[in-house]
Amino acid sequence: MQLTDRTILSSATASxxxxxxxxxxxxxxxxxxxxxLHLARRGYKSITVLDPYPSPSPISAGNDINKILELSSSAPRGSHERYVGDKLAEDAIRGWKEDPVYKGLYHETGAVTAATSERGRAALNEGDGYSEADGWRPLRTKEDFQKTMPEGVLTGDFPGWQGWTKKDGCGWVEARNAVISTIAEARKLGVTFVSGERGQVLSMIYEAGDVKGAVVVQGPAFRADRVILCAGANAARVFNMQDQLRPTAWTLAHIKMTPEEAKLYRNLPVLFNIERGFFMEPDSDKHELKICDEHPGxxxxxxxPGDPKHVSVPFAYHQIPVEAEQRVRQFLKETMPHLADRPLSHARICWCADTPNRAFLISRHPSYPSLILGVGGSGHGFSYIPAVGGVIADCLEGQMDPQMQNLFRWRPETAVDRDWTDLQSRFGPDGSNHVMDLQTVKEWTAIPGDS
Known part of the structure; x- marks a missing residue:
């Protein structure tokens, strides 16, 4: 392999x-x-993690009762992207099933995936992601959809719905519990977590052409031999990402179920319509059913002032736009109309950071040899929590898989004249099939107890 300047820099820094x-x-x-966690398991003895919020952060997309887990790749077989996706998926699934930190948090309940419009159905069926050869069974009528779950769950008419269902290799994970378990194990291994104003980073420390630490709101700066930026949607607020990240928010809502309903809804397959939304079974503690409306964000x-470029600024808020609530209720009317008018018990917006092509950004910075970037989850980063820290640790040590290194590289050239309204292959129902602006939202929900 021919050595590039970046390879030489990475090797020298890692040594x-x-x-x-x-x-x-x-x-x-x-x-x-x-x-x-991965670095602590590899024996590193001086690890400090900074965050303005106590863990798990209320702004983190991972702070959620559950997430869909379907780690299949939509890239063509034999492609570079397919190799990377499959390798990451294998490592993540192994972690979900075998790692004591995550074991028991993955529920392999199966999945129902669908679309409503002709355009949506065409997008769903293109490529080789869904086929009977891969274990998926086609769904074409409302009766087909209703039979995927126990009687009394899916009572809707499913207007225009077509899709696929599969019983294995997919399901959902306990998201918040996974983050809590990860942090608990890291602490046990000696990692220090700092929150509040002491953990709120204002800027990096730049010295001698490198990054040497971080300035925080309160108290002395943190200095370190290596700095790893994993600030998600807030990364661009503390470091110039050259337009490679677009902080984008999604909306979720909960409705309260009775213990009897929660029992009926237990172990259901995940239902996801790429234009309507998705739901998973109620959580075991509060018996709340989470429903997300689907849209491009x-x-x-x-x-x-004077800057023509857009800046999207994340913020934490435990309410959602009323228009999002209306989309949630429309989704319920089509699938479970008996729940469509039930009051919301909880709602919030959650943030992620989109790269221009939705590939992760895991790379040593080409100009600052001590800075590692681990950002750009692009709406599909959580599923890999058992494995992604290992990829970032590999990057730190200069032993990252070459194909991952290429796909996840620092790539500001892809953000030149970026289309900030790009849907990035996402869908939504009529009227919301575009990237929306929270600045224009006129009415929010007012759920008691949320703020």
Whole structure:
């Protein structure tokens, strides 16, 4: 293999790394906590993780009762992207099933995937992701959909719905519990987590052409031999990402179920319509059913005076736009109309960061040899929490898989003249099939107890 300047820089920097090197991780969400755990398991003795919020962060997309787990790749067989996706998926599934930190948090209940419009159905069926050869069974009528779950669950008419169902290799994971378990194990292995104003990063420390730590709101700066940026949607607020990240928010809502309903809904397959939304079984503690409306995302656009570029600024809020609630109820009317008018018990927006092509950004920075980037989850990063920290640790040590290194590289050239309204192959129902702006939202829900 021909050595590039980046390869030489990476190798030289990694050679100066020891188990006693101080490592500072910015961000204690999904990827930051995963990275801390993997590094601690590899024997690193001085790891500090900074986050403005106590873990799990209320702004993190990973702070959720559950997430869909379907780690199949939609890339063509034999392609570079397919190889990377399959390798990451294998490592993640192994972690969900075998790692004591995650074992028992993955529920292989199967899945129902669907679309409603002709355009949506065409997108769903293109490529080789869904086929009977891969174990998927076609669904063409409302009776087909209703039979995927116990009688009394799916009572809707499923207008225009077509899709597929599969019983194995997919399901859902206990998201918040996975993050809590990751952080608990990392702490047990000696990792220090700092939150509040002491953990809120204002800027990096730049010295001698490198990054040497971080300045925080309160108290002295944190200095370190290596800095790993895992700040998700907030990464661009502390480091110039050259337009490679677009902070994008999604909306979720909960409705309260009775213990009897929760029992009926237990172990259901995940139901996901790429234009309507999705739901999974109620959580075992509060008996709340989570429903997400599907759309290309919200941004919170703030433009600096004289600056033509858009800046999307994340914020934590435990309410959702009323228009999102209406989409949730439309989804319920088509699938479970007996629940469509039930009051919401909880709702919130959650944030992720989209790269231009939705490939992760896991790379040593080409200009700052001590800075590692682990960002760009692009709406599909949580499923890999058992494995993604290992990839970031490999990057730190200069032993990252070459194909991952290429696909996940620092790539500002892909963000030149970026289309900030790009749907990125996402869908939504009529009227919301575009990237929306939270600045224009006129009415929010007012769920008691949420804020």
């Amino acid at each position: 100066n790394l020891t188990k006693n090197s101080s490592i500072l991780i910015i961000g204690a969400g999904t990827w930051g906590s995963s990275t801390a 919200y941004c919170n656009w703030e433009t600096n």
